[in-house]
Amino acid sequence: MEQNVEKNSSSVKGGQIEQLSKVFEPIIEKHGLVLESLDTQRRGAATLLDVVVDLPEEEIGSADLDTVTDVSRELSALLDADASLIGEGPSTLEVTTPGVFRPLTELRHFKRARTRLLDVEDTSGRTFLGRLEEVEGDELVFDVQKPPHVPRKNAKTPRAEKVPPGPHRMPVSDVARAEIHLEFR
Template sequence: MSALEDHTDLREAAAAVLDAHGLVLEEVELGREGGMPRLRLVVDQPEDELGSADLDTVAEASRELSARIDADDSLLGPEPVLLELTTPGVERALTAPRHFRRSRGRLLALRTAAGTEHRARLLAVDGETLHLRQEPGRDDRGRPRKLPAGTAERLALRIDELDAARVEVEFDPPEDLEQLLADAAADLPGAGLAAPDTTTAENTAGTTATKES
C-alpha cells in the first residue's frame, strides 16, 4: 500500500499541525481531480468549542501542513498531490456527539427515525441526549408561530433516535441565548456553558485551502 493510500503517517503529521492551530482532523477523503490525486482533509474545532473553525486559521494550517509534506515524501509519496483542507460547512449532517457539542446554541432541523420533524435550538448535550427548545419559526408575515396546543416547549432526544440532523442558518439568534445556555448548564453540570459567537456571519460553504504537493 502506498503512502497516499495508507494515510497513517499523514494523519499523525496533520494532527500535530492542526493541534498547534486549535483544530482537529474529522475526515480524510482520497479522490482525483484533473487526472491528479486529490486528498481532502476535513478539519473542525475541538468538540468543546462552539461555532465554525476560523477561515484564516485553516488557511495557515494548510500552508504549514503543505510545507511539511513537501519536505517529507514519506507522507504522500514523491508524486504531485492536490491537498485540500476544508471545514464541514453549515450544511453538513450532524451524526456524532461531538458534532452536537460544537452546535450548542444553534438552531437545528431534526427528523427522528419515526419520521417526526422538529425545529429546535440545542441548549445542552448530556452524554447521548440532546436538550432542546422547540422554535417553530415565523409565518410569511414575520409573526412568531405558536407550538400546537399541548406541545411542550422543551424537548429531550437521544442521538440514536435521529434519522437526520443539521444546523439551520440564522442571522438573528435570540437575545437571551447566553442566558438559555447558562440555565441549561446549571441544570445539567458538565453539559456545556459557553455561548456561541453571534457577532459574525455564518460560514455556510466551508473553507477550502489547496496546495499541490
C-alpha cells in the same frame, strides 16, 4: 486527543492514510483544531488530498479562516519536504472546515452545535425546528420552536408529525437526520 477520523484510501494506501493522520494531527492540534476527516482521490495523474478540520467538541463557533490558512500552509510545507507521504507526482492539498450544511451524525457534532437552531427528524419520522440548548451525556435538550406557516403545494400529501413547541429531550440514537438551520439576523 482521540478522534474518530473518517478516512478514505481511494488513491493512497490505507497505511499511508494512517501515517498522514499521525503526521498531520500534531500540526492541526497545535492550532487548536481537530482532524475531522482525511480523504484522497486520484484526478488523472494527480492526487487530491482533502483535509477537513474543525474546532474541538467543547468549543462553540467556527474555525477562524486565518487559522485554517496557517494549518494549510504548514501541511503543504510538510508535504513539499517529504514527498514519500503521498507518493510521487503532482498533488493538490485542500484544507477546509465541515461547513454549515454538513449533516450532524455524531455526538461531537451535536456538542459543537450547542446554541444553534437545528432542523431535526427523529427515527419515527417526527420533525421539528429546535434550538439545541445542551448535550447531557448522550441526550440532546432542545427548545422546540413553533414552525412558520408554509403553504403546501399538494394538500393531499400527509404532513409529517411534528414535535410540539417547548422543551424536548431525546437520545442522540433517536436522531435520523439533523442539520443546522441558517438564521439571518
